[in-house]
Amino acid sequence: MRDGFVKVKAAAPEIKVADTEHNSEKIIEIIERADSDGVKVLVLPELCTTGASCRELYYQKHLLSASDKALQKIAGATAGRDMLVFIGAPLAHEGKLYSAAAAIYDGKILAFVPKESASNDGVFDVAPEFETQIYSESFSWVSLLPRAIFSHKAVSGLNVAPIFSADRQAALSPLYELCANGALILAELSDEPMRICSKNQTSAYLRAESEKYSAAIVSAAPGEGESTTDYVYSGLSLIYEAGEQLSCGEFGASAMSEIDIDYLIDRRRRMKTFKSTDSFDDRRIEWGSSEVGECRLTREYKKLPFVPEKDELEEFCERAMLIQAMGVKKRMEYTGLYKPVIGVSGGVDSTLVVLSCAKALDMLGMPRENLIAVTMPCFGTTERTKSNAVIIAEQLGATLRVIPIDESVKAHFKIIDHSLYDYSVVFENVQARERTMALLNIANKVGGIHVGTKDLSEQADGWCTFNGDQISNYDINAGLTKTMVQAVVRHYAEKTADKILSDALFDILDTPVTPELLPISERGELLQKSEDSVGPYSLQDFFLYHMLMRGTEPKKLIRISEYVFKGEYDRKTLVKWLLSYSRRLFIQQFKRSTTADGPEQMGFTFSPRTGYKMPSDAESTLWLKALDEIKL
Known part of the structure; x- marks a missing residue:
C-alpha cells in the first residue's frame, strides 16, 4: 500500500x-x-x-x-x-x-x-x-x-x-x-x-x-x-x-x-x-496490519491522459474546435472587430487557431478573407514551415501577409547593442516580441483582434516569451494541451476533403515542435527543437495531469511514469525532465498571472481568474529536493 x-x-x-x-x-x-x-x-x-x-x-x-x-x-x-x-x-x-x-x-x-x-x-x-x-x-x-x-x-x-x-x-x-x-x-x-x-x-x-x-x-x-x-x-x-x-x-x-x-x-x-x-x-x-507493504501496479494508465479513446475522439475534436470558434466569435461580436489576426508559423498551434477562426467566420456568415494570416520569417524559419503556413492560409481562403522581420530585428539589436551572433535569450525574445508587436499593430490597423496561439502545455512550462507569444487579445488555445492540439489537427486532416490542405496538415504534424528563434543550419535544416529543451510533450502533459490535476507527489509520479513509459524512458531521463518541468512550473508563473482571456476546455486552465492559481514567487525547493533524493 x-x-x-x-x-x-x-x-x-x-x-x-x-x-x-x-x-x-x-x-x-x-x-x-x-x-x-x-x-x-x-x-x-x-x-x-x-x-x-x-x-x-x-x-x-x-x-x-x-x-x-x-x-x-x-x-x-x-x-x-x-x-x-x-x-x-x-x-x-x-x-x-x-x-x-x-x-x-x-x-x-x-x-x-x-x-x-x-x-x-x-x-x-x-x-x-x-x-x-x-x-x-x-x-x-x-x-x-x-x-x-x-x-x-x-x-x-x-x-x-x-x-x-x-x-x-x-x-x-x-x-x-x-x-x-x-x-x-x-x-x-x-x-x-x-x-x-x-x-x-x-x-x-x-x-x-x-x-x-x-x-x-x-x-x-x-x-x-x-x-x-x-x-x-x-x-x-x-x-x-x-x-x-x-x-x-x-x-x-x-x-x-x-x-x-x-x-x-x-x-x-x-x-x-x-x-x-x-x-x-x-x-x-x-x-489492518500496522505494517504498510508494497502494492504492485497492474492498473492501466493512459500515456496521453488528455486525449480520449478512439470511439470518443471524433466528438472530442469537434467540440474542442467548436468551443474555440464560439469563444472567438463572441469576442468579435462584442468588440465589433471581425478580422482575426493570427501569426502563422507552420506549427501545429497556429494551424489550429487558423482553422478555428475560419470556422468562427463561417458561423458569423462572414467571408474568410477577414482572417488575416501573417507569416513573419526570420533567422530560424525553414522553407518547410513557411510553405505549410502559406498553403494553410491559401486553402482556407484567408488573407495572407508575408512580412519578413529580420531587418527590423537587426535594427533593434543595434538599438540595444546586442550582437547578431549572440544567441542568448535576448536573441530569441527580440524576435518573439517583434512578431507580437506587428500582429497587435496590424490588428489595430485593419480593425481586428490578435488571436494568440500558445497552448496549455506551453503555459505550464513557460515556453513562451513574456510580452511576446505570451500575450494577445484572445487566446483560444489556452484550454488545450499540446497533445490535445495535435489530436484535433490530426482529426481535421483526416476528415477534410481538401487533399492539398490535408497533406499540409499531416506534414505540420510530422514537423518537430519549434519556436524557430535560432538560426537554421547551412543546409536549411531546423536546429532548435522545443522538446530538446523542455522534454517530450507526451511526458510534459503526463506530468501536468498527474502533478496538478491529481496532486501526485514527485517520487510517486516517477514511479507511475516508470510503469507507464517502461521501455521508452528510463528513470534517469524521467527524473531529468520532471526536475526541469517542476522548476519551470514555479519560476514561469508570472507569465500565467498576466495571460490573455481564453476558453477552458476540459476542467483545467491556468486562467488567473478561474483556473489553477499559485504565487509568482513560490519556491520549488521541496519538489526538487524530493526528486534529487531518488536513486538513479
Missing part, C-alpha cells in the same frame, strides 16, 4: 443454489487467489453464501444455520491474511431477516452491515436504525451495524464502507453520509441479474456516483450457478475510481486493480462539499 495504492478485487464465486458447503469452498478459493495477488479489499456478491436466488428458502432455519456455519468457515480461511473481505449472507435476528454484508478480517467477523432497502421480492426486512448485537452458535456475538465504515489502522484515509446495489434506487442513498464521513472505497454487494442493458446501466451509475463522491466503487454481482428460473446472472464485476473505469470482469472473470487513495483525498480537499456527522464516531471499526 506504499504511495497510497490499495489493491482491490471484485469477484463472483461459481455457486450452487442453497449449497452452502460448495459455496464456501468456492469463496475460499477466491480468497486464496486474492491473497496471492496482494489484494487488500475483496468484495463478493450479495447473498453469495447461499446464492441470491433462493427466494422463500431464505425463511428456512436449516439454510440460515448452514449459512452461518459457512461464514465461520470462510472467516477461518482469512486467518493470517492481511485482507478485508466483504461477503453477502442472509442473517436472522429477533424475528427479522436481513441481507447483510459480513466484514471479515484475519479470521474474525468484524461486523454485519445490513442492506437498507427492502428487497423487491419482499423476503428481507429493512435494516434497523441502530446498532445491535446478534448471536449465532457459529460465530457468537457480532455487531449488526448499519452504515459502518472500516478504517485501516496504519493507512490514513483508507476507509471502506459496504453498500448494496438496491440502495441506488433509494430516495435517501447512504452514499452521501458514508462519503461525508470519510469512506473512500465503497464495496458494493450486488444482487443484480443480467439484462440486455444492465452492464451499460450499471457502468453509467458507478461512473457517475464515483465521480460525484470522489470515491472508488468496487462492485460484485452474482454469477453462474444462480437459478435461471426467472433471471440469468453474469457475475458482472466492476471497479471505478472518480468516474474512471479501472477494471471490468464478467462470466467468471473478476475485476482487480489499484485504487489511488491519495488522489481521492486530493479531490475531496478541493470539493469542500461534504459535511461530516458526529453520529459516525461509534460506527467506525478498525482493521
